[in-house]
Amino acid sequence: MSRFAALRSFLYSRLWSRHLPPSATIRLLVGWPLLLLPLLLFSQIVTPHPVWVVLLVVLISLYLSGYLWVRSQVQAVRFARRRQGSVLVAGDLLREEFVLENEGRLPVLWAEFLDGSNLPNYLPGTVVAAPVGGAYRWWKEVECAQRGVFRLGPHCLRLGDPFGLFNSEIVYERAETVLIYPRVVQLPQVALPRGNAGGSAPRRRPLLGVLPAASVREYAQGDSMRHIHWPTSAHRSQLMVKELELEPSGDVWIVLNLDAALQQGEGRTGTLEYSIVLAASMAAEMVSGRERRAAGLLTASADEVIALPPQPGQAQLWAIMAALAPAQATQWTLGELLRRNLSALGRRHTLIVITPVAVDATEEGAPAAAEAAAGWISQLVQAQRVGLAASVLLVAVPEAEPAALALVRQLVGLDIPAQVLRTDMALRTALTYRRTRKVIRSTPSGGAYTVEVEEEVG
Numbered sequence: 001m002s003r004f005a006a007l008r009s010f011l012y013s014r015l016w017s018r019h020l021p022p023s024a025t026i027r028l029l030v031g032w033p034l035l036l037l038p039l040l041l042f043s044q045i046v047t048p049h050p051v052w053v054v055l056l057v058v059l060i061s062l063y064l065s066g067y068l069w070v071r072s073q074v075q076a077v078r079f080a081r082r083r084q085g086s087v088l089v090a091g092d093l094l095r096e097e098f099v100l101e102n103e104g105r106l107p108v109l110w111a112e113f114l115d116g117s118n119l120p121n122y123l124p125g126t127v128v129a130a131p132v133g134g135a136y137r138w139w140k141e142v143e144c145a146q147r148g149v150f151r152l153g154p155h156c157l158r159l160g161d162p163f164g165l166f167n168s169e170i171v172y173e174r175a176e177t178v179l180i181y182p183r184v185v186q187l188p189q190v191a192l193p194r195g196n197a198g199g200s201a202p203r204r205r206p207l208l209g210v211l212p213a214a215s216v217r218e219y220a221q222g223d224s225m226r227h228i229h230w231p232t233s234a235h236r237s238q239l240m241v242k243e244l245e246l247e248p249s250g251d252v253w254i255v256l257n258l259d260a261a262l263q264q265g266e267g268r269t270g271t272l273e274y275s276i277v278l279a280a281s282m283a284a285e286m287v288s289g290r291e292r293r294a295a296g297l298l299t300a301s302a303d304e305v306i307a308l309p310p311q312p313g314q315a316q317l318w319a320i321m322a323a324l325a326p327a328q329a330t331q332w333t334l335g336e337l338l339r340r341n342l343s344a345l346g347r348r349h350t351l352i353v354i355t356p357v358a359v360d361a362t363e364e365g366a367p368a369a370a371e372a373a374a375g376w377i378s379q380l381v382q383a384q385r386v387g388l389a390a391s392v393l394l395v396a397v398p399e400a401e402p403a404a405l406a407l408v409r410q411l412v413g414l415d416i417p418a419q420v421l422r423t424d425m426a427l428r429t430a431l432t433y434r435r436t437r438k439v440i441r442s443t444p445s446g447g448a449y450t451v452e453v454e455e456e457v458g
Helices: 003-016 032-046 050-076 230-236 271-288 314-324 334-344 365-385 398-413
Strands: 024-028 077-084 093-102 108-115 126-130 135-143 148-152 155-160 166-172 176-181 213-218 240-244 252-256 295-301 304-311 350-356 389-396 418-422 433-442 448-457
Touching (some): 003 024, 024 050, 050 077, 077 155, 093 108, 093 126, 126 135, 230 240, 252 271, 252 334, 271 314, 271 350, 271 389, 295 334, 304 314, 304 334, 334 365, 365 389, 365 398, 389 398
Parallel strands (some): 252 295, 252 350, 389 418
Antiparallel strands (some): 024 166, 077 093, 148 176, 155 166, 213 240, 295 304
């Protein structure tokens, strides 16, 4: 450290900021007029004249009053920020309230608020003022366009004197973590495997009671007499048997493939974000939907494997959403993820596999995609042998649809339900509300007026 830097550090931390809190620092902005003090003093000694005295008094008074002004503001200013709302989903509005209070006897002519938040497109920094004994309150809001874990703060306030000689900086190190969950959308009809337990297998009682009959058919030898539908039998004068809706095959594991080599597209129409939205929506459908089944999550994000065993209830849904919020692409392939964790998934469960489909920019793209998927398809076949039913959702950009359809034919041939969801397919948000916001519009003559616009937000 140079001598000049050491001297400046001493002036800031020892002299100007003496007896102030560690978070407050007073800085000298304009110091060159102070170099005139020795010259004015020397001139007064050599050639005494009232003008030298006046200049000395004015210069010292300016710096002393500016310093005392800034120092008093540091001790009198109170600042607070409050976030409104605790749960944020991608697409929601984050709104913060800021309050600057002046408890001193001097007005805050200007206070610059500097924010260190890393939330995308969020710029709450501004310059405000506050009268003696008063306060200034303002709000900032931003659309949370991106899921993830972000930070609000740290932040600082910069205050100054009327002459621009000094400023003070008050640093607030406290930062708040903001978790933005992925969107939950209304899924199209998804084909799920159904249970096929034999007569000797113990029956599982559904949470919602006896499953209703889907249809009736003619009695066949071997059918249980308990399943005869007597009103229909009397009407048709022959025995008719109820065909009961098969019970879902156990709890659900949502297996999400975030292999970086397969991801295509950007933003909401990219396979990465689309797959994560599908996984969150599937968890919500399983936990809160008609069937009310326990759901778990198996995926790999970055270098970490995330395995949340199936559990029922809303708490499990928020745990899955929290795990998906910071999810990133990984080097793990789906085949490797299944191979290492298949033995820990249990039996009589359902695997809902969500995986993107990549295709080479060649005419042989579909065979190449099928060859790349051979690893995880073989793991699903192995899962069937140990009592794990599976269903596959293939996420594809429009260019990859032929390769995805080829995979569907291959999976259906192996008795694995599969379907394709294109990333350009708009999925309606599962939860929406209407809000009113003010919009400033201009007139042809150059004026401006404010109107209220009502819009639906998800």
